[in-house]
Amino acid sequence: MRAPAVFEVRIETTLSASHRCDAEGKSVPSHRHEWTVAVTARCSQLDRIAIVVDFRKLRADTDRLLEELSHDDIEEHRDFEAETATPIGVATWILARLGRSYETKPYEVAAVTVGCDPGISFTVTSESAG
Numbered sequence: 001m002r003a004p005a006v007f008e009v010r011i012e013t014t015l016s017a018s019h020r021c022d023a024e025g026k027s028v029p030s031h032r033h034e035w036t037v038a039v040t041a042r043c044s045q046l047d048r049i050a051i052v053v054d055f056r057k058l059r060a061d062t063d064r065l066l067e068e069l070s071h072d073d074i075e076e077h078r079d080f081e082a083e084t085a086t087p088i089g090v091a092t093w094i095l096a097r098l099g100r101s102y103e104t105k106p107y108e109v110a111a112v113t114v115g116c117d118p119g120i121s122f123t124v125t126s127e128s129a130g
Contacts, residue, residue: 008110009052010040011059015066019074019085030073033116035090037066039098043107053107065097087114087122095124 015035022028039062041053069077074085079093091114098109108126115121 004044006042006044007046007052008040008042009055009058010038011055011062012036012038013059013063013066015070015090017069017072017074021075021084021086025084025086035087036113036115036121037062037090037094038111038113038121039094039109040111040113041107042110045106047106053105061098061101062094065094087116088124090114091122091124095126099126 013036015037016032017035018030018032020027020030039058041058043052046052069090074080074090080089091112094114095109095112098112111123111125113121113123
């Protein structure tokens with residue numbers, strides 16, 4: 001018996017922002033990254049035009065959310081006062097915020113991947129994602 005199909009779409013965008021932690025989570029002088037951000041939406045049933053979600057809307061929603069962090073020190077954002085602004089912390093924040101806005105849809109925000117250095121990225125997946 002074949003497993004049920006799962007369909008995904010992934011959008012990619014960037015975030016220009018600074019933070020004050022190193023790879024070990026220690027506080028260091030503020031430094032800027034061109035963060036890469038990828039968001040994956042998933043569903044088991046394609047919509048009427050055979051796509052997971054309107055990827056233009058998903059990208060616009062992601063870009064609008066990232067504007068809250070863009071060009072600023074991430075630790076100064078109210079949601080990061082008690083959190084470390086690591087790539088995993090940023091990915092978790094994006095997943096939670098986008099996930100809430102899409103939770104009544106026939107698809108889910110399944111994963112967010114954030115990179116802050118070339119060739120290195122971190123992924124957080126939703127609890128219900130495979």
